[in-house]
Amino acid sequence: MSEEHTLVVKGLHASVAGKEILKGVTLTLRSGELVAMMGPNGSGKSTLAYALAGHPKYTITAGEALLDGKNLLAMTPDQRARAGLFLGFQYPVEVSGVSLSKFLWTAYSQMHPPDEADSDRFGADLTKHLGYLGLDNSFLKRPLNEGFSGGEKKRTEVLQMATLSPRFAILDEPDSGLDIDAIRSVGETVAKLHNPGMGTMVITHYQRILKFIRPDRVHVMVDGVIALSGGRELAEELEQKGYDWVKVGLAASQASAP
Amino acid sequence: MAQNAAELTPLDYTRYDFKDPESYKVRTHRGISEEIVRQISALKHEPDWMLDYRLRAYRHFLDRPMPDWGPDLSEIDFDAYTYYANPLAEGDTKKRWEDLPSDIRNTFERLGIPKAEREYFAGVGAQYDSGTVYHKIRDDLAKKGVIFTDTDTAVREHPEILRKYFGKIVPYNDNKFSALNSAVWSGGSFVYVPPGVDAGIPLQAYFRINANAVGQFERTLIIADKGAKVHYIEGCTAPVYSENSLHAAVVEVVAEPSAKVRYTTVQNWSKNVYNLVTKRAVAYEDALVEWVDGNMGSRVTMKYPSVYLKGRGARADILSVAFASEGQVIDSGAKAVHSAPDTSSKIISKSIAIRGGRTSYRGLLHVAKGATGVKAAVRCDALLPDAISRSDTYPYNEIHEEDATITHEAVVGKIGEEQIFYLMSRGLKESDAIHLILMGFLAEFAKELPVDYALELNRLIQMEMTGAVG
Ligand SMILES: Nc1ncnc2c1ncn2[C@@H]1O[C@H](COP(=O)(O)OP(=O)(O)OP(=O)(O)O)[C@@H](O)[C@H]1O
Ligand SMILES: [Mg+2]
Numbered sequence: 001m002s003e004e005h006t007l008v009v010k011g012l013h014a015s016v017a018g019k020e021i022l023k024g025v026t027l028t029l030r031s032g033e034l035v036a037m038m039g040p041n042g043s044g045k046s047t048l049a050y051a052l053a054g055h056p057k058y059t060i061t062a063g064e065a066l067l068d069g070k071n072l073l074a075m076t077p078d079q080r081a082r083a084g085l086f087l088g089f090q091y092p093v094e095v096s097g098v099s100l101s102k103f104l105w106t107a108y109s110q111m112h113p114p115d116e117a118d119s120d121r122f123g124a125d126l127t128k129h130l131g132y133l134g135l136d137n138s139f140l141k142r143p144l145n146e147g148f149s150g151g152e153k154k155r156t157e158v159l160q161m162a163t164l165s166p167r168f169a170i171l172d173e174p175d176s177g178l179d180i181d182a183i184r185s186v187g188e189t190v191a192k193l194h195n196p197g198m199g200t201m202v203i204t205h206y207q208r209i210l211k212f213i214r215p216d217r218v219h220v221m222v223d224g225v226i227a228l229s230g231g232r233e234l235a236e237e238l239e240q241k242g243y244d245w246v247k248v249g250l251a252a253s254q255a256s257a258p
Numbered sequence: 259m260a261q262n263a264a265e266l267t268p269l270d271y272t273r274y275d276f277k278d279p280e281s282y283k284v285r286t287h288r289g290i291s292e293e294i295v296r297q298i299s300a301l302k303h304e305p306d307w308m309l310d311y312r313l314r315a316y317r318h319f320l321d322r323p324m325p326d327w328g329p330d331l332s333e334i335d336f337d338a339y340t341y342y343a344n345p346l347a348e349g350d351t352k353k354r355w356e357d358l359p360s361d362i363r364n365t366f367e368r369l370g371i372p373k374a375e376r377e378y379f380a381g382v383g384a385q386y387d388s389g390t391v392y393h394k395i396r397d398d399l400a401k402k403g404v405i406f407t408d409t410d411t412a413v414r415e416h417p418e419i420l421r422k423y424f425g426k427i428v429p430y431n432d433n434k435f436s437a438l439n440s441a442v443w444s445g446g447s448f449v450y451v452p453p454g455v456d457a458g459i460p461l462q463a464y465f466r467i468n469a470n471a472v473g474q475f476e477r478t479l480i481i482a483d484k485g486a487k488v489h490y491i492e493g494c495t496a497p498v499y500s501e502n503s504l505h506a507a508v509v510e511v512v513a514e515p516s517a518k519v520r521y522t523t524v525q526n527w528s529k530n531v532y533n534l535v536t537k538r539a540v541a542y543e544d545a546l547v548e549w550v551d552g553n554m555g556s557r558v559t560m561k562y563p564s565v566y567l568k569g570r571g572a573r574a575d576i577l578s579v580a581f582a583s584e585g586q587v588i589d590s591g592a593k594a595v596h597s598a599p600d601t602s603s604k605i606i607s608k609s610i611a612i613r614g615g616r617t618s619y620r621g622l623l624h625v626a627k628g629a630t631g632v633k634a635a636v637r638c639d640a641l642l643p644d645a646i647s648r649s650d651t652y653p654y655n656e657i658h659e660e661d662a663t664i665t666h667e668a669v670v671g672k673i674g675e676e677q678i679f680y681l682m683s684r685g686l687k688e689s690d691a692i693h694l695i696l697m698g699f700l701a702e703f704a705k706e707l708p709v710d711y712a713l714e715l716n717r718l719i720q721m722e723m724t725g726a727v728g
Contacts, residue, residue, distance in 0.1 A: 056675060078682040081683055082685045093679075095681070095695060097699055097700070103694070106690075107685055110690075164684065164685070
């Protein structure tokens with residue numbers, strides 16, 4: 001039995017630049033669970049991810065987020081990371097002059113006390129994960145994300161997740177901009193890295209990656225709330241029918257609310 | 259979040275901030291006069307030509323106004339400094355660390371110089387205020403004819419080489435501070451590498467100011483003869499005093515045809531030092547001169563390492579780095595003067611100004627009539643993590659040949675909130691994230707340094723970020 005962890009989000013409201021984006025998001029992610037988050041452009045998926053990770057631009061106006069009962073919202077972004085939360089960015093950031101390997105080792109050492117940080121295991125795992133993701137060793141010497149293609153950046157995000165072995169990972173569109181083979185290797189890698197001690201949420205627009213990831217559940221965010229949740233088949237349905245019917249359903253349910 | 263960079267604690271020089279008791283064998287009275295200049299020359303038993311040179315320079319120094327551009331130098335009071343202070347008798351340079359008085363030896367040990375000598379360097383010179391207290395070169399290099407000594411010794415022992423170049427690259431009347439240096443100079447390094455000899459392992463000089471309000475005026479001359487190769491590294495530190503002090507060095511470098519010279523500086527003076535230095539190199543046919551010039555310390559620095567490209571195919575590569583924090587003005591840059599055809603130069607300036615510090619890049623690119631086929635590239639990157647610091651660029655171009663290929667880029671960046679957040683989301687504390695970004699910005703510089711210096715740079719920036727006492 002691996003440890004049970006929970007990430008609980010209750011009635012979360014968040015705004016950016018004075019505009020309310022999240023309007024009461026409630027969801028629970030448990031270790032062992034793999035969920036997909038879908039929803040139209042601009043509905044607030046990335047905002048949820050950023051808000052949970054503690055981006056300074058996003059103001060939480062109401063609600064809570066608890067990781068194993070601890071108030072995430074009171075923590076700085078680095079504390080959240082050390083508590084076990086990982087965010088794979090939709091738009092990874094470039095940092096000049098800092099090699100990927102140095103960065104990964106720095107991040108890894110932050111997560112492990114000196115007596116636990118094991119450079120041999122770190123190296124062995126890194127080689128393995130690079131292989132999963134079809135990334136060449138030469139990437140390790142390159143400055144973090146600088147000059148990486150869109151797809152290489154996305155794969156590097158997954159590599160970071162693999163290195164940090166978080167309790168909860170939110171991957172924001174790990175598939176956008178990937179070619180067909182890369183979608184497969186990223187999807188399979190995410191599925192492989194997922195384990196009973198880890199909860200994973202993949203934000204995506206496409207069914208294609210979900211074929212490899214095989215989520216347990218699918219949430220649909222519309223206009224800052226989770227409008228619909230369902231099983232894996234929901235993703236297929238959305239791909240065929242689009243989001244309009246969800247929006248209509250949401251409007252109806254909001255209209256009928258007291 | 260980014261503005262927090264401005265609230266970080268001040269730069270801490272604790273590691274260098276220790277002083278020995280001021281016990282000097284020889285020390286002139288405070289202030290400068292013709293008498294003092296004569297005294298210094300007499301102490302050194304110099305030949306007449308050198309005394310004459312000093313006196314001419316002194317007169318020029320008196321006549322020459324202070325620079326009317328650049329940083330504020332109004333606090334400099336030439337009468338307040340001591341121009342010569344030597345803990346040993348003049349000329350009593352030691353070849354073994356054990357022979358030094360224990361406090362001085364301890365000073366250099368605390369600074370890691372003997373250890374670095376064992377690990378990285380083929381020769382080391384150590385100057386303590388005006389005195390060259392230690393100087394040594396490895397036997398294998400000496401056997402190849404490489405000369406590495408202090409400049410005073412070179413005046414006595416190698417007059418034929420020295421006179422050929424001394425004051426020819428930087429004339430005393432180049433500027434007020436080169437005139438001052440030429441009048442009162444003491445110590446500095448003299449390097450001569452014979453034709454075709456590759457000095458291989460770097461030579462290091464370390465300059466330490468110890469006493470209050472003492473000026474340091476070393477004079478360095480490096481000559482790489484035809485096809486020779488040498489790498490020279492200098493470091494410098496001083497304890498903190500409330501009174502300011504003055505460091506006005508002159509460095510002359512000659513790269514004869516096909517020679518290669520690399521000159522690396524890691525300047526880490528305490529914040530009460532005015533660092534006004536003239537550094538110039540001449541590169542002849544197919545020679546290469548590289549300046550790697552890092553300025554992290556001092557109250558005010560004015561320094562523009564230059565290369566005069568005088569032979570066809572000569573190359574210059576200049577990397578100028580400035581890190582200015584509270585109370586510091588680093589006015590640095592580079593000059594490339596192309597007076598021969600097919601010469602090329604590359605200048606990279608990287609500067610960080612934080613907590614109200616100020617950096618300026620001042621550069622000159624000159625292409626003389628007749629110097630065809632010149633290629634020159636200048637890149638200035640500045641990083642301003644907060645809103646209270648300042649960075650300026652003053653590039654001057656004087657191009658007299660139309661076919662010159664000149665590129666110029668200047669970028670001023672902030673440390674992005676997005677970058678900091680990204681790194682923090684991987685578990686790095688805010689200060690560690692900023693530190694990593696700054697080190698990344700300076701990576702081009704750090705990779706040129708010997709390991710210890712690179713670690714030192716890392717530590718220095720770390721201290722700036724955390725205020726931790728080392
Ligand atoms: N920094 C910001 N300033 C202003 N508006 C913002 C900012 N960040 C997000 N928004 C707005 O918030 C809304 C939600 O954006 P968010 O990025 O969360 O959408 P998303 O669901 O991830 O969309 P996509 O599928 O296109 O990635 C959008 O209307 C967006 O324009
Ligand atoms: Mg998004």
